[in-house]
Amino acid sequence: MTSSPYLNRRTLIRRSAAAGLFTIPAVGALSSCASGGDDGDSVERQEATDSNPFGVSPDAELEVVIFDGGFGDQYALDAEEIYQGSYGSVDHTKTTEIRTRLQPRMVQGDPPDVINNSGADAMDIAALLRNDQVHDLTELLDAPSLDDPSVTVRDTLMPGVVEMGQFGSDPVYQFNYAYTVYGQWYSRTALERLEVEYPRTWDEMITVCEKAKQEGIAGWTYPGVYPYYFNFTLYPFIGKIGGADVLRAIDNLEPNAWRHDAVRAAFEAYYELVARGYILQGSPGLTHEESQDEWNQGRALFIPNGSWVENESAQNTPEDFEMAVGPPTSLDSSDAMPFETIWASGSEPFFVPADAANVPGGLEFLRIMLGAESTRNFTELVSSLTCVRGAADGLTLPPGLTSASETLAAAGDNLLIPRMPDWYRQLNNEEIGGAIAAMMAGEIEPDEAITRCQRAADATAQDDSITKFQHI
Template identity: 25%
Template structure:
């Protein structure tokens, strides 16, 4: 989990990063020739030696890499491993990829057994930073970039390295992977054909219920077995309606944060979806790919997801009558618009067997040719300046529209949870698992709020106990 920044500061920093990415920057990286790319790729990283030809050498030439197999798949990792082995002769990379919670559990087990991989790409940071299990990466980002002059940190989107200092002590303990946006997706082809406008407010959203029924669809669905997908609209709604300070209290586990009347008004949106029968039937029993397939087949007008959605479901997209459309979550009338901006993480375990080679591999990820490779293979954009324009010719219109949501008036929000010791409470499950009961009409908003408050009280007690 990341350290909690001041919400206002966090939003200012991220706004700057997003807007700089979405506008053309005369200092953005330019395409390099294969000759210069090859030369820069094999520059000796900090801590390594060089042979007589100037090529880096390492005492240990085997690198164990673990990468999350999520919505962006593994095509990039398979390709970049081959490139790195070619650019660093003699290096052998063992790549391990797993999906979902299997990957999360695998990484946890490897850390506990003292056999952590040398390099990890993951959306899960758990308590690794608080437990002192991660290597400090400041030297990597203070060092020269491989493909242009100047320190590597100057290439990274503003604010992202600040969010990579989870303990608030200036130490970079993980690095940003890709930059993505999360919100609501709809069938743009259908909306254009019907002349429907994207709903800007929740009243407009619910007013589309009859339109959905006319085309044999429900208004909303989500990845029922994984109700935390709804955080993609919950956090923006809270920031919009209750304010960023209210969101900060939630991320700090403060008492009464979930009892805030405006937060409860936000929770009531989900209750209204259930009570008005606007949820697609069977949603709560579906996994993510099942629910997403039903959405693609026209069974619901809206579904929450991130910018990996199109790539993840590329084999299930209908041949006709469908195109991806993206929007920030609706707001209560008069409230500002927000959308979630997020990224995954590169980690180097402190007790890994090959830290210097792992650092070289980390720095390699920020080469422009690899940034473009990642976009080509997955559609994921690296958290570097100028990346949207750099990638424009490689991403779909839907992706470009989604990444431009902040240019259209939405403000960015990131989940910046307070770093904690290991907890008995799974915070995400405590917040979102009761949603299943809400959607099944077995729980009220007050009961949902009280359930979360009870779990957060346990979290606070465990934080206090660990501090003694």
């Protein structure tokens, strides 16, 4: 690595934190402690050129922190190698403890240059925005793409990716690198063995689950430790029943949004799975990996998940499993949106901190990640689509990703993108997730679950300390 005052400062801060010389703030402290915008050690921009549109200094170190989850970090290491071919060295860290390790540094004004803000311990992006701690990525989106200077980065992206980085206004503060298809994941082999088709209506779902039960197989499992996974199918199910406006009302924290008939119908349908004994015993206590293992071992037919699951569970997936994903099963023919409707959107968020020492380098690294070499490499390594259009064209895809691509193509314009998970992380993961978890564990019935969801949403709406967002 290059030796510089900037590097020495970072090294000193890290060592001091490790030695306990800095006090790590509590989880909520970020919302009340702005960094103050201390950029005294920031790397100066060089003159911009066609090949270096952000004016990256050729010798400045870049620090990248990657969430070590279902996608691992090799794809980032490979992109960093490309970066180092033209610019300075890269200090790379992988961790599952994003908030725990980085929130103190955000408060101290010494963040990394690029953060993959993902996982159960991700930082609250809304709190970061409230304190002006995230760099506006508009210049990245308007820059020439890596492979075709005549096309901007913005114009290479999949539908909804730019909007997912907006928080009620025009600036874009994060981009989601993966393009995830959420839905009911299943094994084609398992359904074939039961001699059943994928259920398109809820009556068909009950029939399939009953036949599985008679064979000693659960209809569903889920990670009860992280109950918001159920939202990956429940939110689009609600949208299909009542229309996209129902989800927009929920996102906008509108009064009585959770009391809509579509919400009630969806909750009652899911509760039927509990009442009929179609949920795998012990699911409320399972982690995401444990529930996936149970599913891989054929103990349950369906699991709510996203398309990262193929890579995340690869080691325990039987060769003949034939992983696939389908749209959330429709309620019936009265649904407002067609069966093919799915939740598909960008996931795996990245951002550049406003106080990053090497903002230009962070932007250039993200531009490299969005190039053809990096996006194709990501798909081949981790079995996931990226946010770049056509990046997987011509590649031989594994079964799950092939299914996800087909499901996405079949959906066409019938895409739903709930914003609750990133606009109101705590509300989505804890309060809403907790109410759904209690219902799916059989502890409460749908009426009580709906009441809890609405009460939590109202409390968030009335809390002036929480930044509110609206659909543009």
